Amino acid sequence: MIKLFFKLPRSFKVPTFKGNYIPDSAVVLRNDRDECFIAETKVFLDRQRLRVLEGMKIACGEKQFALFRLQG
16 A cells, blocks of 8 residues: 655755766555655656666666665
């Protein structure tokens, strides 16, 4: 069940080696434990249509958050 869905401020930045990645939204889910994750709405578009640098930042952000999940 979705507990919260909100737009992140432009000041929320994830540093990557290609520059700052600025995700769009965050979601908090309620299940056996509350979970929060970042939602990138641009990934629903054809990645070929994104600027190359923007696509690279999104890919870096995905990898960064995957590492956060592994670390707990």
